[in-house]
Amino acid sequence: MGALQLDKVVHRHQVWRLFSCIWLHGGLVHLLANMFSLVFIGIRLEQDFGFVRIGFLYVLSGFGGSLLSSLFLQSSISVGASGALFGLLGAMLSELLTNWTIYANKFAATLTLIVIIIINLGAGFLPHMDNFAHIGGFFSGFFLGVVFLIRPQYKWVSQRNSYFGFVAPPVNSKHKRYQSVLWVISFILLCAGFITGTVLLLRGVDLNDHCSWCHYLSCIPTTKWSCKPQEDYCESTEMGNQLNMKCLSNGRSDTFSVSNSSPSQAEELCSRLCS
Structure with a gap:
């Protein structure tokens, strides 16, 4: 159905x-919770920035979350928009920091946003939560926010919009120097992260082998x-080309048409039946 499953991404090239x-979502409650969050954040x-830029940021943040999740949670099947939603939170934070000089009550806004992010990331430490998707989406959104949501400095806007007879202070640069530096750094880190992560994923690298505590x-x-992770157990009987299988964890049963059934194929069918 399109869920994130490492074997199909790597070995069947279903990137x-x-x-x-x-x-995709794991039920009505999951869907409603994510959609409520999307409305609240998005x-x-x-x-402020239009649906095109935010939509692009949303999708790329979701991709970043899926990428990190695939590199660490390689035996799990994952669905949901949480990575993309965390990307919007990351973008809100980076937009606030990048355009720091134009905001009032900036310290209160930053503190509130950081508390919200910490609470949501903390919930990801519970079982059956894909916190790697949250983390990957957040950092993707943070750097994407710097790249896509940077605002011109106020004096430059005033100069462009000054009416006849009023002379605004001359400003040569559209953005402040620190904004330009942050843009370059974020763009480089973003490209490097996406490219490196994709290459490692397609090579079948498990980052848990290189980080013993990251789980x-x-x-x-x-x-x-x-x-x-909860293991799937199934009972199966094979009659000719028909494989009758029952998942012991949820009680579901089904019949599959197979030819020369192999243990790996039976394991995949069991995983699909129990998911």
Whole structure:
């Protein structure tokens, strides 16, 4: 259906799943929660910068979240727009910092936004939450916000909009120097991250092999829950080219047409039936 599944992305070259999983959800509650968050976060950004820029930022942030998720959670199937939503939060923060001089009450706004981000990232430490998608989406959105949401400095706008007879102070540059520096750095980091992540993913690299503690970023085990992925178990009987299979975890059963059934194919069908 388009969910993010590493095997199909890497071995079947279905790279489009890195994007399609953003539009899928794990139920009505999941969908409503994400859509409520999208309205709450996205309206202000869309009003200020237009739906084209924010839509582009939303999709690319979702891609960044899917990319990081695939590099760490390689045995999971992931759906949802949370990575893209965290990208909007990251973009709001970077837009505030990049255009710092034009805002009033900037410290209160920054503190409020940081608290919201920390609370939402903290919820990602619970089991069955894809916090790597949240983190990847957030940083993608942060750098995309610098690239796409940079505003011209106030004096330059005043000079362009000055009426006849009024002479505004001359300003040669549309943006302040620190804005230009941040734009260059963010663009380089963004391109490097997307390219490197995509290459590593298509090569089948598991970043957990290079970072022994990173799995704690997505789930912290406690006495109340375990972070180990739930394994799928199925009962199956094969009659000719028909494979009858029942998932023991959810009770679903189905019949599949197969030829020369292999253990890997049976495992994939079991995973699909139990998901």
